[in-house]
Amino acid sequence: MGTTLRLVARRLWQLLPIVMFATLVVFLLLQLVPGDPALILAGDYASKERIEEIRQLYGFDRPLIVQYLSWFLNVLHGDLGTSLLSGAPVLELIMQRMPNTVLIAVYSLIIAAVVGITLGVLAATRVGSRVDAFVTSTASLGVALPSFWLAILLVATFALQLHLFPATGARPFTVNPGDAIRHATLPAVALAVGVIAELARQTRSALIEVLSSQYVRTLRAKGLGPMAILWKHGLRNISVTLLTLLGLAVNRLFSGAVVIEAVFAIPGAGSLVAYSAINKDFPVVQGTVLMFAVIVILVNLTVDILNALLDPRVAEE
Amino acid sequence: MDPIPGGREPRQQPLLDVRNLSVAFHDGETWGEVLTDVSFAIEPGEFVGIVGESGCGKSLTALSILGLLPPRGVRLGGAMLFDGRDLAKLSERARREVRGRRISMVFQEPMSALDPVFTVGTQLLETVRTHFKVGRREALERAVEALAAVGIASPRQAAAMYPSSLSGGMRQRAMIAMALVCEPRLLIADEPTTALDVTIQAQIMDLLIELGQRTGTAILFITHNLALVAESCRRMLTMYAGQIVEDGPVREILARPRHPYTAGLLGSIPQSSRRKSVLPSIPGRVPSLHEMPPGCRFAPRCAHVEPPCLVPQQLVSGRDWRKVRCRRAGELALPGAQS
Numbered sequence: 001m002g003t004t005l006r007l008v009a010r011r012l013w014q015l016l017p018i019v020m021f022a023t024l025v026v027f028l029l030l031q032l033v034p035g036d037p038a039l040i041l042a043g044d045y046a047s048k049e050r051i052e053e054i055r056q057l058y059g060f061d062r063p064l065i066v067q068y069l070s071w072f073l074n075v076l077h078g079d080l081g082t083s084l085l086s087g088a089p090v091l092e093l094i095m096q097r098m099p100n101t102v103l104i105a106v107y108s109l110i111i112a113a114v115v116g117i118t119l120g121v122l123a124a125t126r127v128g129s130r131v132d133a134f135v136t137s138t139a140s141l142g143v144a145l146p147s148f149w150l151a152i153l154l155v156a157t158f159a160l161q162l163h164l165f166p167a168t169g170a171r172p173f174t175v176n177p178g179d180a181i182r183h184a185t186l187p188a189v190a191l192a193v194g195v196i197a198e199l200a201r202q203t204r205s206a207l208i209e210v211l212s213s214q215y216v217r218t219l220r221a222k223g224l225g226p227m228a229i230l231w232k233h234g235l236r237n238i239s240v241t242l243l244t245l246l247g248l249a250v251n252r253l254f255s256g257a258v259v260i261e262a263v264f265a266i267p268g269a270g271s272l273v274a275y276s277a278i279n280k281d282f283p284v285v286q287g288t289v290l291m292f293a294v295i296v297i298l299v300n301l302t303v304d305i306l307n308a309l310l311d312p313r314v315a316e317e
Numbered sequence: 318m319d320p321i322p323g324g325r326e327p328r329q330q331p332l333l334d335v336r337n338l339s340v341a342f343h344d345g346e347t348w349g350e351v352l353t354d355v356s357f358a359i360e361p362g363e364f365v366g367i368v369g370e371s372g373c374g375k376s377l378t379a380l381s382i383l384g385l386l387p388p389r390g391v392r393l394g395g396a397m398l399f400d401g402r403d404l405a406k407l408s409e410r411a412r413r414e415v416r417g418r419r420i421s422m423v424f425q426e427p428m429s430a431l432d433p434v435f436t437v438g439t440q441l442l443e444t445v446r447t448h449f450k451v452g453r454r455e456a457l458e459r460a461v462e463a464l465a466a467v468g469i470a471s472p473r474q475a476a477a478m479y480p481s482s483l484s485g486g487m488r489q490r491a492m493i494a495m496a497l498v499c500e501p502r503l504l505i506a507d508e509p510t511t512a513l514d515v516t517i518q519a520q521i522m523d524l525l526i527e528l529g530q531r532t533g534t535a536i537l538f539i540t541h542n543l544a545l546v547a548e549s550c551r552r553m554l555t556m557y558a559g560q561i562v563e564d565g566p567v568r569e570i571l572a573r574p575r576h577p578y579t580a581g582l583l584g585s586i587p588q589s590s591r592r593k594s595v596l597p598s599i600p601g602r603v604p605s606l607h608e609m610p611p612g613c614r615f616a617p618r619c620a621h622v623e624p625p626c627l628v629p630q631q632l633v634s635g636r637d638w639r640k641v642r643c644r645r646a647g648e649l650a651l652p653g654a655q656s
Contacts, residue, residue: 214429220385221424222444222495223417236434311434312479 081283101268112195120203142197151190247303331358366546369556427488438476565639
């Protein structure tokens with residue numbers, strides 16, 4: 001247990017520099033976007049003096065590094081600032097949008113885990129069969145498919161032709177969970193396909209290795225049935241691989257959400273970032289990127305802790 | 318003195334009676350027969366050694382008895398009577414009830430033969446609960462008892478450990494405990510000491526002998542090391558190229574081997590009395606499946622080949638309790654082990 005605690009402490013300590021680096025890079029990239037926020041803020045018919053005044057008021061005239069550090073210091077005090085465009089507190093904006101993104105990401109992860117692992121297990125236990133051939137051939141295809149293209153295809157078929165799911169928008173989960181899930185289904189499926197393909201492939205190869213191992217021969221020699229060998233020993237032995245993959249999938253789902261939310265016109269954190277970046281609303285971009293970074297790091301930390309608990313070999317490292 | 322050489326009781330029904338066992342694998346084009354006409358019997362409580370070079374079919378014989386051959390691409394012939402039932406004719410489900418309960422096995426590599434993500438105790442109690450309807454606690458008690466019986470000093474602590482935190486010798490003891498926890502009638506030990514240090518080897522051999530005597534479990538001990546058989550077994554089988562070539566009491570075979578291959582193996586044991594001479598070895602190598610000689614399979618490497626050797630040889634019982642697969646066995650006077 002001591003090793004696990006040390007692991008948590010070390011990871012939490014690493015959080016600070018990673019978050020700082022990520023937000024700094026985004027901040028510098030934003031400078032490349034054409035346009036001047038002071039111009040936008042001042043309005044269409046503002047005088048040159050007025051624009052200069054606004055520039056000084058918001059501190060845009062200061063050196064970039066000073067601007068960045070003052071933002072970061074405020075963050076450390078719990079203040080994410082206000083939106084340049086709407087004047088609303090950034091934290092409030094994120095809190096409005098984030099639930100929609102989290103719903104899609106979690107939903108998509110559940111679909112991917114159930115379908116991907118099932119396909120992988122089916123393929124691994126029937127090597128050379130038709131199921132196996134299907135999984136191995138479509139897995140590479142699934143990884144290569146762009147999710148936005150798939151999204152458009154899904155909308156065309158399931159929303160516009162069959163009217164099974166709404167084509168766009170989102171509903172808050174807390175108000176009407178059923179409706180929220182119906183709205184989130186197509187985006188979640190579009191995001192899940194790539195992860196399903198990856199999971200199925202990796203589950204298959206990891207499980208084939210475990211099932212041909214010497215300890216599985218021992219399990220058979222002691223009279224265990226194939227189901228106990230597969231579901232108890234097989235899955236437990238590949239759980240570290242699976243959890244690590246799911247952790248990586250979370251990163252992928254959040255970055256994929258930016259595009260998918262645009263396709264489905266979902267007011268989520270991804271579309272918030274995209275819209276704010278185009279308009280150089282840097283406090284909002286920074287704040288959202290910070291949130292994404294923290295979520296990704298915490299997910300990876302959870303994965304590491306679970307791995308250490310599941311596999312004594314990981315804990316010993 | 319035993320009334321019969323080797324201490325075998327003739328009228329007793331054997332525990333395991335393997336008759337004309339053959340195993341062939343399909344390599345995509347043709348069938349290659351890797352075990353041919355393997356026949357031998359094991360009496361209850363007997364300690365029998367199988368000796369032969371790697372690839373001669375010793376381990377395959379063991380896996381056939383347990384029913385652990387791959388499900389496809391295998392052709393099995395002959396019969397394996399265990400307690401009067403033919404194992405080859407049992408359903409997979411019935412075979413599972415035999416495995417680990419009536420017949421169990423210890424493998425060569427204790428490191429890779431235990432599941433790394435479960436504790437030793439969990440793996441032992443799992444074996445118990447596979448075959449007996451008992452609760453977790455009672456199963457764990459039996460597991461701890463089994464660990465104590467194989468000489469693990471603090472069995473309760475060892476049960477809570479993962480295989481990776483045990484030493485090689487401890488792991489093999491845990492494997493033996495797992496094999497014996499359901500008190501099987503037959504234990505197959507496939508090179509159980511090969512992966513261990515020499516001092517640990519001796520401990521594990523002593524343990525097997527002691528457990529065999531104490532529990533009445535028959536042991537089929539598979540090894541390439543004839544010296545280990547000489548020290549521990551009463552009866553031995555020599556295997557060569559998928560066939561049994563000699564079968565008899567160890568003391569008599571050591572003194573007067575009848576098959577030239579057994580004699581060759583005996584000559585290859587390093588002995589302190591001939592320290593200065595070069596260690597003799599058998600010339601040539603084991604024929605592969607596709608170049609198997611039509612007659613005696615050992616003929617290409619044998620120094621005593623004559624025309625009768627060019628037809629297939631049968632395992633023939635002598636008037637004593639010895640069997641040999643060599644037409645010339647009666648006329649040859651082969652040198653035994655010098656001791």
